[in-house]
Structure formats: C-alpha cells, structure tokens
Amino acid sequence: MHKRTLTAATLATVLLSTVALTSCSSTAGEASSSGESSGTLIVYTNSNSDGRGEWVTAKAAEAGMKIEIVGLGGADLANRIVAEKNNPVGDVVFGLNNMFFETLKAEDAVAAYTPEWSGDVDKKAGDAKDGAFWPLVEQAIVTVYDTNTVKSADAPKQVSDLWDDAEYDGRYEVNTSLGQATPQLVLAGLLAPYADEEGDLGISDAGWKQVQDYYEHGSPAVEGTDLYARLTRDEVDYGVLPSSGITSRDAEYATKTGVISPEDGVPYVTEQIAVINGTPRQEQAEKFIDWFGGAEVQGEFAAEFASYPVNEKARAEALPEVVELIESLPKQDIDWSLTRERISEWVEKTELEYLP
C-alpha cells in the first residue's frame, strides 16, 4: 500500500513537472517573441520564395537591422495575422496583395504609418484614404500561351473567347484552388465588369454565367504539375500566371511566351507593406519600412527578382523586358473595395456551384 502511493506520487510529480515545463518554456518563448521592444524584428511575408527571403535578410543585416523572415502562403499568412491580432507575433508584413491588406485593415491588424518614401509612389496603388498600407511591387495577372505551338494570330483577342468559342474547349487551364491569391484575382477580374447592386452578391446573372462558362469549358489545373509543363506536352494551350513568373519559365521550358492583351485590360495586383498593429517594436518596424520601400532597395530588388516597383525612382532599375511587358498591358478597372467586401462570398458561391 505504501509502495503504491509512492509510485503514484512519483507519477503525479512527473505529470505536473511536464505541465510546469510547458509553462516555463512558454514564458521563455514569450520573452523572445513579443515581450521586449528591442531584438530581432519579425517580418511576415508571402514573398520569400526564390531566394527573396534570404536576400532581404542579408541586405537588412548590411543596413544594420536584424530581421527574421516568416514566410507563408498569402491566405495562410493573412489568417495567421488576424488570429494573432490580440497578441501579435510579427512586427511588419509585406508582399500580400491589396485584397488581403484590405482584410487586415478591416480587422485592425495593421497600423497606419506614413513612410519616408510616400511621395515616390502612386497613393492610389495603396490605401489612399487612410494610409494603413503602402505599395511596393506591381504585378499583372495574365493569360499566356507558347508562341512555339500557338501562332499569335490564332490566339484569342479577348480572354472570354476561350470559353465562348468552341475551338478552345478544354484547351485552357483553370485553377480551382480558390483559397489561393491568383485564382481569386482571376475571379475578381471575371466578375468586375458585371457589378450590379440588384444581382446575387452584387453581380448580375450575366456575370455569374461568365464564371460558370469559364470553369465549365476549362481544363482543371493538376496538383503538382506546372502550367508550362502542361503547355509543352500539349495538354492545354492557355493558362493564367502572374507576370513575374514568365521569364524564368521561358528559360526552363524553352517556351516563348505570348500574352493575351484584351482591350479592357488585365487584373493588376499591388503587393503592400505595413506595420502590424500592437507590435512592441514599432520604431524598428518603421525603420524597416523606410529602408525596404525606398528607391535604392526597391531598385536592387527589382533588378534581382524581375519585379516592377511602384516606387517611381526605383523603376529605372527594373529589367527592360519587365517594364515593356507591364507597360504594354492596360489595367483592368476593378472596384477593389467591392471586391474585398465580397470576394469570400464569391469564392464560396463559385466553390459550391461552378467548379467542375
């Protein structure tokens, strides 16, 4: 009997010390993440791939800033920031597009700050009204084809020809992962001309018919297979891509990309930067934004990663082919405040009713 209580006591001690350990480590973790106002600056971004994260970290170190990049996909990152808003872990966020930033702003997850370079950018590309977030890089969402297999003359003039014309039936890729940013932007682009207060979710029936046809006649993207792989093995002829992805793919797949440039333009997105609301490292965060968004760093970034900077002074450094492409593509007129307000409902409706 005595022995039994002893073992029980030992076990209880072990269990309790586990609990205690957990709480200990939590205190330690807390101290390093959000407790102090100095230390490593935590930078949240979805724009860390292809070596961008390492590049920014190294450049920041040169400039005397110690940063840690937390890189996650767009939707995941936005969700994480919103979920953490009562006890933020990150200090700065950049790279998310204006749609995500509108959400962060609506959730009070980012705080307004006017950077030193605010005069060098087009205010309309960011949050013109409140200055809660500021634009860095611009991208076009384009429909592409390989000119080795499709003659420019045969390519449709309007994107909507792809689903209106039986010739292209099943020959263009549609991305059905509507949780991701690019497919959401495609959807926003499709619906933008059909805004109608009377219609379902602010969109006329004709607009929804476009969405239905778009998915019905397309070939769904294959998980784990790049669009260009499908283009080169003649599975599809057309597909959608953010413009910054073209150069590297042409090199890899020996394709020569052609871009459909409709009269009404193509959707553009702007990647933004902001301070996360409630960070204890406000001052450092502001310093980082002033540094990263400035003409010098944005110019180097553009030259290195083929981006198209919003900062006008940095644009001179951008690659000529990037500038040429972006300037040849007219901007589609999209009501971003309507889009932000409605996009999750649009995604939901599309997911439930129209996806193949």
Added chain:
Amino acid sequence: MRTSSWASMFRSPFVVIITLVTLWFVATFLVFPNANLLIRTFFPEGQFSFRAVEKLVSSERAMNSLWHSFALAATLAVTVNVVGIFIVLVTDYFKIRGARMLWLGYATTLIYGGIVLAAGYNFIYGRYGFVTNAVRNWFPEIDPNWFSGYFAVVVVMTLATTTNHMLFLGSSLAKIDYQTIEAARNMGASTMGILWRIVLPALRPMIFAVTVLTFLTGLGALTAPLVLGGTDFQTIAPMILTFSKSTGSRDLAALLAVILGLATIVLLAMMNRVEKSGVYFSVAKVATPLQKQRIPNPVANAAVHVAAYALFVVYATPVLLIVLFSFVHSSAIVTGSISWDSFTLDNYATVFGTPAVLRPFVVSVVYSALASVIVVGGMLFVSRLLQKHRNPLTATLEYLLHIPWILPTILIALALVMTFDRPNPMVGGQVLTGTTSLLLIAYVIVKIPFTLRLLKAAFASVPESLEDAARILGAGSMFTLRTVLVPLVLPTAAAITALNFNSLLDDYDAAVFLYHPLYQPLGVAIKASTEGENNLDSMSITFVYTVLLMVIMGFTMYLVYGRGGSSTKRHTRRARTVAAK
C-alpha cells in the same frame, strides 16, 4: 472482472490524479478552444444560423463531393482490410519465400505519403506515366486516362493505408496463442478453417481499431483525389480546406467537418459495442511462439506467392522512382522525357545550399519526438483508465478525446491561437499564442485519438487472467500496470510513437499558424522552398526532402523494429515471470 462502480475508481489516488489531469487537459485544450470557435462560427450574431446547412444542401457539387468521400471511406474499409490482412498473413503467418524482403517492400508506405505518394503512382500509371506509355505502344487503343477517377483513387489509397495493418495487426498476430492453432490442426481443421475461425477472430479488436482509422483516412482523403480523381471523383476535403481558410465561409468548413467527424464517431460507437460484447484471448500465456504455417495445397501456395510478389512490385516501384527522380531535372520529370543527361545533383545542391537547412530538421525532430512521447505516455494511463473503469464519466471523456478527429487540424490550430492570445486562468494565467509551447500542445492534441484507439485495442487483447494472477499474488495496481500490462502493449506503444513521430515530422497544417518565428519546422520550410512563382524545381525539391525524410523515418522504424523481435520476447518473458511469482 471489470469494475464499473465509481467507488473503486476513486479509491486509488493514482486514478484520481489521472482523471483530474485528463479532465483539465480535455477542458482546457479540447473543449474550450473548439467550442469557442464553433460558437463564433455557427452563432455569428448570438443566434443559430441555418445558412451553412442551406448553402450546402443546395450545392450539387458539395453533395456530390460529400457522397464521394463516404463512398471512398466505405470502399477503403473493405479493400484496405483485404489487402492489409493479406500482407500481414504473407509476411507473418504463412511460410513464404523471402518474407523479410516482402515486408520491407510493403513497409515503404510507412515512410512516405501525401502528394509525393500520389505523384509517384501518377508517374507510373497516369496519363504520362511510363506503364501507360509502354502499354500504349502495344495497344494504342487503350485510353491514356485509364488510371484516374474512383478506381485510381481507391487503388492508390488502398495501397497507401495498409501501414496500420502492417504494424498493429502484425503485432497482434505475433501474440496469438500458438497452442490453439496446433490443437485445432490436431483435431483436423484445415488451413483455411484455422485462419477463419481461430486467427482472424483473435485479431478482431485490432481489426476494428484499424478499420475505424481507415474509414477516417478515406473521409479525409485530400491529395490522392486531387491528383488522380479527375473531374468525376473529387472529395470533400479540398473544399473544407478552402472554406476553413476564409473567415466568411468557415461555418461551411466546420459543418462539413462535423458531418465527417460524426460519421466516424458513429462507426466508433458501433465498434465499441461489438468490442464490448466479445471476449478475446489472444495473448499467448505459454511460451510457444507462433510458427509460420505452410500452405499445403501447391496451387494455392503458388498463387499466394505470385500475388505477394506482384504486390511487392507495385508497392516498391513508386519509392524507387521517387529516389531516382530526386536526382533528375524537374522539367525532365514533368515533360516525361528522361535521358542520361537529365541526371543531376542540382536538386540536392539547392536543398543543402539553403542557409541553415538543418535547423528545420532539428526543430521538427525535437517537436515530433516530444509530442509523440508525451501523447503515448499520457494515453497509456488514460486508455487504461477508460478500459478499466467504465462509467458515464469515462465514457464521456473517451468521446471528448476524439474531438481532434471531428475538426480539421487547421480549425484546431486557429482555435488555439484565438483562445490563448490572452492570459488564461486554465493555464495559470499564461499567454500561449506566440510561444514555442502552443505548437507542441497542438501536436499532442491531434495525435490523441489515433493513439488512444490503438492503445485501447492493445489493452483489450490482454487477457484479464494475467492481471488477476498479479493481483492475487499481491501486486498493487500501479505495479501490475508497470510490470505486467505495459510490457505487453509496449510493442504497440512503440509502433504508435514511431508513426506519430513520422507523421508530425513534415506537418504543415498545424505549424503554419502556430510556429514560433525563430523555430521554423520542416513542413513550413519545405513549403517555402517548393512554393514561388519562379520556383520550377518544386517537384524535384519535394522529392529530395522526401528522400531525406525517408532516411529519418526509416531510422525511426529501425529503432523500433530493427531490434524489435528480441525486446518483445524479453518483455513477454518478464511479464510471465512476474505473473508466476
């Protein structure tokens, strides 16, 4: 003799402590955060909203996908049992030439899964796969898309999910009382008769447990339908994933997940009922190890050999291919034109050229090891408690412990972040959001149901006579648990620990919302290195990581099984000595 009275449960201070700790854990980490999230989701303005139900019922696509998930789960519950029991029998029960090699081939599913596995099969049998190409050279009229839809998904998932059978049925089989088999043979029973009426019935508790797991895997199927399902056979999991990431649609995700979860719980309740009604004596009480059985009929023997080796080839090819592909240029893989020039070490150079590439491995190994040891250690006591003391309290506890099966990991992770972002009295006034401990807690949580199910099944197959003997000889309950019962379930516990460890190593869903910025786990690192608009080598890099993971996981399995035979025997012997004292 199972006591169901409350009095006996509260007599032992040890049981009281375990009950209290379990209650605290369940209330703090399972019920409170998830209830919090679900209430916010379903009662947006303080009133229940039928919106989610209406939306889903009116969506043909949702209903179809839901139906597909159920059809898949039901099919797998049958096919996986057939294939799983077959491979356990040929490796552990029948005398088959080269059984050890076969075991290794079948065991490959232990060390890889998800997108890589589906892609592996697609590279072989898919539209551009080399088997398809080879066959089409001879028979050009064959549909290149033959390997897609329901059929392909069922085939791939059947082969991929026999892991649990191999580990847990295998260990149950090893414990069968061989003397009953000999006795039956002496009385003239046929090989099939013995198998059907003695061996399989003795395995029933474990078969039930793994069937529930299989059903659940089928319901949650994500990557195999995405890669191989085509437009005709999409399941509900991708939709749940999309919806759970959007605040506005989270109610739909939660509702769908709850439907799937409840289905699993119903199945679980049924299995519990059947399990309760049966009496099982499957552990050998005398030292006669199971001897492998010869198949007397030569035709049957040849047929079993052929089937076993055919399965071996099917199991082993995708793994070999993945190892091979990790040395090939990405574009060559996806365009399907591999020549000698395509081989390269670039993929490995990319992975190892990344600064601090080892750190995520270390972080994930530490997290996974801690979590799997904690969860198995804790559940050893809890499952014993649930099995020994049956009353409304423990029954409720048991169902509550299955909450992580009902909700998708993403929602559990979000619920944790949002609940512990302020000082919480349940955890001593700590803020857990943004700390290193929250991810560990999440890992422990998500592994609870799996661990509990299998440990309970393992305890169920321990005959009570052993325990009774120990008690009569004067052993205390803690002593009995430690020296008699735990050694008997130790092989299962070790296998669960290894499996938990392996599956947590490359977790992404929980980590993405919970990881501490300075401790990036592997799943997030892999995702980061394979994503990106200009990252065209993502598939190859995934393969490289898979190969590295295979090495770690293979090593884990070696630790558990490579020397497993001797330790099992030692423990059984020790248990017997104790019981005989």
